[in-house]
Amino acid sequence: ARDQTWVCSDASSSPILLSLRRGQATVTYAQSLLGAPETRLTALDNGLRIASEETGHSTCTVGLWIGCGSRYETEKNNGAGFFLEHMAFKGTKKHTQMALEQQVESMGAHLSAYTSREHTAYYMKTLAKDLPKAVELLSEVVQSNALSEADIEQQRSVVLRELEEVEGSLQDVCLDLLHATAFQGTPLGHSVLGPSQNARTLSRQDLVDFIKSHYKAPRMVLAAAGGVTHEELVGLAKQHFSGVSFEYEDDAVPVLSPCRFSGSEIRMRDDDMPLAHIAIAVEGASAASPDIVPLMVANSIIGSYDITFGGGKHLSSRLARLASEESLCHSFQAFHSSYSDTGLLGIYFVTDKHHIDDMMHWSQNAWMNLCTTVTESDVARAKNALKASLVGQLDGTTPKCDDIGRHVLNYGRRIPLAEWDARIDAVTPRMVRDVCSKYIYDKCPAVSAVGPVEQLPDYNRMRSAMYWLRF
């Protein structure tokens, strides 16, 4: 019969078009919020915390997140954490480098590490069934690193070469210089990589001292995400990590003192570079501050932009629209790096040497807009974008594991997506205006600029653009 009934259609009889569930995602947003299993948290007797999320995948990421980074280093041993990260996979007391590599490769696993200003992480991505082996290898890497003199000497040149190569990544250079000037005179100003002088002179003893003072159980989190069961993980942790010390020599517990923020600027002018990389930032909120969520929404309002975006004048962020129409920049992004007691809230952009003045003007204009006249529709759009990005970022076991590790170190627990969602919903335009005014309005910014930066305005002019006389 040619009679088309639309009401009762089963997949076999209806046309192919109807069987495509157009406009419907496979999982709704609400489901993705509540669908994630709860992150379970346990602590060992020595203070080491174990957190895991059991998602039922056949792979998993397991790692050790340690609450230490370049912020805990002094000028003399700045770069020790980074050096140690290089030494991590060069052999342990039980396995030589070859043996370690062979073990990892034969499992088909990925072993990596990263060091940041306040966190260090060693993690492994592997099949779920290889969890015991992974935890064993990780425990060796962290606790019984061989640190042979020969390897140390060899790694020196590697570190120096890496220092040389990072000069090519101007984004990193610019943001490193931003930290160096914003937190000048304080440990947060240290770069993670450390100066080349330290790379040449750090000794085995320095690295051993570093491990002894910072790799302590209460500051460590064994995090895992994927097809892992929490009980199994706890058992493995008890087996391998019970020996991690929790006492400090001479009871010298390293206490983080607050870091002074200095409104200042640093310009590394080189007219031979094609593009200028510039970052402007004010002191932001700490990771655990209640202002974090309004600030995330505020950054979402400014958003990010790249010259490859196709939206043109239809992009929703005002700054992005201007950047596209007036060709103000090649890219920009609003960022917020938060640490345990302070942060950097800023905008980073890359532009050519003739548009620096305009781009800086409009960036600060966007900030002023946030502090004074942000509207309901801006905030609504930003909230949706932020929620989408938070959910979208956790698209694998590794991001999830990283999330768990960092959250437990920062907050003492994993903040579930539903909680983020509730907090984001609670943000109103008034709140965005108030919070942004608190951090941005009439504050001295820190500016760092690399490249052909002649056009960058004088610091006093940039400082004057942090308030509006009309208000």
Place this chain on the structure above:
Amino acid sequence: MMSLAARSGAFSPYLQATNYAVAGPLKALIPGVVVKGEKVLVDTKKPFLTRESLNGQSPKTGPAVSVSINAKAAVRFAHTDIKVPDFSDYRRPELLDPKKSSQESSESRKTFSYLVTGATAVVGVYTAKTVATQFISSMSASADVLAMSKIEVKLGEIPEGKNMTFKWRGKPLFIRHRSEKEIAVEEAVDMAELRDPQHDKDRVANPKWIIVIGVCTHLGCVPIANAGDYGGYYCPCHGSHYDASGRIRKGPAPLNLEVPYYEFPDEDTVIVG
């Protein structure tokens, strides 16, 4: 810049801020690819405050320069070697301690700065206004000119019944010593009769002396004293008659003779103007 400097050979020392011998891709200084820069003498007494000092001071052995045809030309001078100078000499006292957050003192620092700026602005505007006023008012009449605007007359020299004419501000000034009879007559005049009603009292400070400007209010001629039908002044041009108080009584003039400002510093003198 480095490549240009390397290629220009003889001029290279003048094209760079810091001079390091570089092995060019075609012309090798010494065999090999990596050339270390010459040792820069570190001057520890010179404070680490300028770009020039940073350039030569930071890495102990100077930048290592490598130039070759196939590989990347590089100056190994990591950005992490850049040390932000210590600005403690210039900081406010609340910000000297790097372990203390700068947020707490932020309000008070800003208030201080803005108050000082505001006060300076107010004082500055006032100063500017004063200076400008002084310059502009220098264009107004000078003291000698201003002095000429007043006239001092010794009244003792004017006998009774007589009218004296003085030149004042380019116009004739009549001072008449009136007799008692004249005063009584003028005071008794009825307002209704007058074209420009004004009582004699309102036109004189001391009834003995009538001081008026001798310009006829009709078309500006000078009236003749002690003439006319009313015992005052008579303008010959068109026949305006003024009385002994200078008021118009007959004739085409519309108003009374103008009474200028005058004072009697003492019995015997009057200063007009």
